[in-house]
Amino acid sequence: MARPETVVVPSLLAADFARFGECIDAVKAAGCSWVSVDVMDGHFVPNLSFGPDHVRMAKARGVIVDAHLMVANPERVAPWFVKAGADVVTVHWEACRDAAGLLREIRRLGAKAGIALKPATPAKDLAGVVGGADYVLVMTVEPGFGGAKFMPEMLSKVEFFRKAVDASGAACRVAVDGGITVETAPRAAAAGADCLVAGSAVFGAADAGRAYQALVRSSAAVESRGG
Numbered sequence: 001m002a003r004p005e006t007v008v009v010p011s012l013l014a015a016d017f018a019r020f021g022e023c024i025d026a027v028k029a030a031g032c033s034w035v036s037v038d039v040m041d042g043h044f045v046p047n048l049s050f051g052p053d054h055v056r057m058a059k060a061r062g063v064i065v066d067a068h069l070m071v072a073n074p075e076r077v078a079p080w081f082v083k084a085g086a087d088v089v090t091v092h093w094e095a096c097r098d099a100a101g102l103l104r105e106i107r108r109l110g111a112k113a114g115i116a117l118k119p120a121t122p123a124k125d126l127a128g129v130v131g132g133a134d135y136v137l138v139m140t141v142e143p144g145f146g147g148a149k150f151m152p153e154m155l156s157k158v159e160f161f162r163k164a165v166d167a168s169g170a171a172c173r174v175a176v177d178g179g180i181t182v183e184t185a186p187r188a189a190a191a192g193a194d195c196l197v198a199g200s201a202v203f204g205a206a207d208a209g210r211a212y213q214a215l216v217r218s219s220a221a222v223e224s225r226g227g
Helices: 015-027 052-059 074-083 101-111 124-130 150-170 183-191 208-224
Strands: 008-009 034-040 064-070 088-092 111-115 135-139 173-177 195-198
Touching: 008 183, 008 208, 015 052, 015 101, 015 124, 034 052, 052 064, 052 074, 052 150, 052 173, 064 074, 064 111, 064 124, 088 101, 088 135, 111 124, 124 135, 124 150, 124 208, 135 150, 135 195, 150 173, 183 195, 195 208
Parallel strands: 008 034, 008 195, 034 064, 064 088, 088 111, 111 135, 135 173, 173 195
Antiparallel strands: none
16 A cells, blocks of 8 residues: 555644634645644643633534543543544544554544654553554644644554555554654655644644645655655
8 A cells, every 4th residue: 555645633732722714814825735633631641721612612623533531441431522523533542541442443433543742651561452553643742732742652553553554554643743843754755654743843833834835835845765
């Protein structure tokens, strides 16, 4: 199966919450079709953020929405976000009692299913669930807060999953989230990531649309060299 084109997914955690819809519109006008809603419960990670209503608000702007659930009880919470309209629901390996079973349930409910892992979790622990996932998300920062520094040592996990996906022929994207900038995006893409989640680098810029396009160009440059 051919590797999908690399996409940049702006994370709304870094957006101006008072201008939530306008922030989405700004990147959509620049060509963005996909955003991430980071859901934090104050237990799995030390922060509180969005809920199902934020997914509904994002969907109303006409974009694909990935609900990234950084929560302690994903089995209970995931259906809320599918019902709210999330196109993708990503759960954390570390929080799941039965990751494979939850991925199947998310798909049964009508969304695509993603599985994420924290920096301390070995990639090999997830090897058995890649075939049942639509996305595997490598956290390149400790989850919980935006603006953290990119952890280059996580690129070996990206390479691991890229090889696993390619070898199996699974229709699974390899994503990264955390510290993605015009400097780090090419490194992640070169390691095999085809989905780059970026928050501060987009919504922390004076012009979010231009910042989004700069990230797209930086990752596309890798593809033009044969990645």
